[in-house]
Amino acid sequence: MHNKPKIGVSRCLLGDAVRYDGNNSANAIVIDKLGNLFELVPVCPEVEAGLPIPRPPVQLSNSIENPQLLGRDDPTIDITSLMQNYCNKRVPQLDQLSGFVFKSRSPSCGLNSTPVFINDKCVTEQDRGVFARTFTQHYPQLPVIEETELESAENYERFTAAVMLIARM
Numbered sequence: 284m285h286n287k288p289k290i291g292v293s294r295c296l297l298g299d300a301v302r303y304d305g306n307n308s309a310n311a312i313v314i315d316k317l318g319n320l321f322e323l324v325p326v327c328p329e330v331e332a333g334l335p336i337p338r339p340p341v342q343l344s345n346s347i348e349n350p351q352l353l354g355r356d357d358p359t360i361d362i363t364s365l366m367q368n369y370c371n372k373r374v375p376q377l378d379q380l381s382g383f384v385f386k387s388r389s390p391s392c393g394l395n396s397t398p399v400f401i402n403d404k405c406v407t408e409q410d411r412g413v414f415a416r417t418f419t420q421h422y423p424q425l426p427v428i429e430e431t432e433l434e435s436a437e438n439y440e441r442f443t444a445a446v447m448l449i450a451r452m
């Protein structure tokens with residue numbers, strides 16, 4: 284197929300070893316099935332923001348509505364401004380995309396599954412990572428999904444149909 288619609292994908296889902304622990308989160312549905320339908324545009328917000336591989340893990344902290352990105356093991360690590368500045372600059376550059384598949388539970392990429400910690404206690408596991416939050420605020424009309432949701436055939440069909448529809452507009 285020529286001129287496949289472009290969708291963004293959290294880069295670790297494509298098998299690239301960009302996670303904080305130096306591993307990847309390769310996802311066969313994304314690589315094999317979505318890769319046949321769409322041109323996959325990899326984005327790793329943390330690496331693009333300049334963080335190394337491996338790197339200290341971070342977590343959403345201190346607020347559900349306006350969380351900080353602090354070190355999981357060392358809370359003196361604060362990459363909130365670094366990541367927000369990156370997101371504010373990078374997200375508007377992604378206007379060629381017709382959708383996005385996000386890595387679940389990530390403090391950067393999670394869509395509806397990211398834990399938030401306040402005083403060392405997990406207060407929700409349904410928040411949004413900072414990149415996913417900026418992306419969905421900037422492109423509220425675009426179809427978005429987490430890789431775990433693609434395991435449902437119904438969700439998969441709904442997402443791919445929505446991308447096709449947007450791409451044709």
Ligand code: SF4
Pocket residue numbers: 293294295296301302303326327328329330386389391392
């Ligand atoms: S979840 Fe997002 S920030 Fe984390 S490694 Fe994957 S692409 Fe990078």
